[in-house]
Amino acid sequence: MKEKEDAALRRLTEKQEGDYCLGPGVCPEAALRRLGQYEDMHEALLKELASLQRELETLKAQGKTKTVTYKQNLANRLTLMGLCSRFSVYVGEEHGKD
Numbered sequence: 001m002k003e004k005e006d007a008a009l010r011r012l013t014e015k016q017e018g019d020y021c022l023g024p025g026v027c028p029e030a031a032l033r034r035l036g037q038y039e040d041m042h043e044a045l046l047k048e049l050a051s052l053q054r055e056l057e058t059l060k061a062q063g064k065t066k067t068v069t070y071k072q073n074l075a076n077r078l079t080l081m082g083l084c085s086r087f088s089v090y091v092g093e094e095h096g097k098d
Contacts, residue, residue, distance in 0.1 A: 012031040042087050049077065056070065
């Protein structure tokens with residue numbers, strides 16, 4: 001049971017009436033830092049997705065769609081698209097749509 005508790009996210013905000021506010025005793029700087037970290041992660045995922053899309057286009061242009069590299073990159077692209085889609089559900093942005 002302890003393992004499950006350790007895996008839980010320590011929220012810095014509370015949702016109230018459709019908006020967000022700081023949780024009790026939370027320092028604004030800590031919340032801003034966390035927001036920045038989430039934005040960094042989202043941005044890194046989008047950059048990696050764009051890079052994979054370019055790599056897939058290059059491999060396709062070279063006729064290498066049956067290679068292990070192409071198939072692995074395709075699987076990675078689908079994984080990243082899924083992660084980015086989850087962000088878009090909560091943030092309201094759409095990325096990686098072709």
